[in-house]
Amino acid sequence: AQSVTQLDSQVPVFEEAPVELRCNYSSSVSVYLFWYVQYPNQGLQLLLKYLSGSTLVESINGFEAEFNKSQTSFHLRKPSVHISDTAEYFCAVNPKLNSGAGSYQLTFGKGTKLSVIP
Amino acid sequence: NAGVTQTPKFQVLKTGQSMTLQCAQDMNHEYMSWYRQDPGMGLRLIHYSVGAGITDQGEVPNGYNVSRSTTEDFPLRLLSAAPSQTSVYFCASSYLGTLYNEQFFGPGTRLTVL
Numbered sequence: 001a002q003s004v005t006q007l008d009s010q011v012p013v014f015e016e017a018p019v020e021l022r023c024n025y026s027s028s029v030s031v032y033l034f035w036y037v038q039y040p041n042q043g044l045q046l047l048l049k050y051l052s053g054s055t056l057v058e059s060i061n062g063f064e065a066e067f068n069k070s071q072t073s074f075h076l077r078k079p080s081v082h083i084s085d086t087a088e089y090f091c092a093v094n095p096k097l098n099s100g101a102g103s104y105q106l107t108f109g110k111g112t113k114l115s116v117i118p
Numbered sequence: 119n120a121g122v123t124q125t126p127k128f129q130v131l132k133t134g135q136s137m138t139l140q141c142a143q144d145m146n147h148e149y150m151s152w153y154r155q156d157p158g159m160g161l162r163l164i165h166y167s168v169g170a171g172i173t174d175q176g177e178v179p180n181g182y183n184v185s186r187s188t189t190e191d192f193p194l195r196l197l198s199a200a201p202s203q204t205s206v207y208f209c210a211s212s213y214l215g216t217l218y219n220e221q222f223f224g225p226g227t228r229l230t231v232l
Contacts (some may be wrong), residue, residue: 032218042225044223074124094219104149104166104168108161112161
């Protein structure tokens with residue numbers, strides 16, 4: 001089984017300041033990692049994902065996340081936030097299994113609400 | 119493509135009433151799932167399906183039924199609504215041809231049970 005811990009439920013940050021949203025996971029097998037974003041009153045959208053290869057992955061709107069296997073972490077960062085980044089962010093893991101019901105499971109963290117202050 | 123669509127967007131029920139939340143996708147995805155989102159709880163899986171005629175339970179299945187008669191549709195039925203089922207419900211779908219499960223989400227249905 002997998003579990004995901006998002007260490008901060010709410011993160012307020014001033015506009016143009018940097019931000020880090022933390023995500024740690026636990027799993028007995030290797031995992032694929034995802035960050036989803038949920039803007040107010042909307043569904044979840046994929047922000048970025050780590051599948052393999054380079055441990056640093058980037059999104060089109062300036063977010064990046066780094067996979068750290070030894071620390072079982074996948075923290076999300078942005079060097080300068082905008083008002084439009086105000087949203088809830090969810091970290092999720094999907095086990096690397098070749099087949100079976102377990103390979104479909106996507107386990108989510110409880111979310112971090114990012115509030116960007118003008 | 120419309121992606122994943124859900125109806126209705128909002129619904130108010132009285133305790134004991136039944137209803138069906140609709141979900142459809144036009145991406146020919148094999149995998150479809152239902153989640154509920156409650157404050158501070160993240161998303162919890164209710165039921166999922168890996169193809170027409172195949173469904174299985176998730177983490178919180180009690181009080182909900184599903185069926186999958188076509189690839190496109192995956193309705194969620196509340197048999198006898200309870201206040202504990204007040205939540206926001208999301209449907210999601212994904213393609214099973216890759217090794218990872220990247221899910222696409224609908225806009226959600228906000229349900230209140232009085």
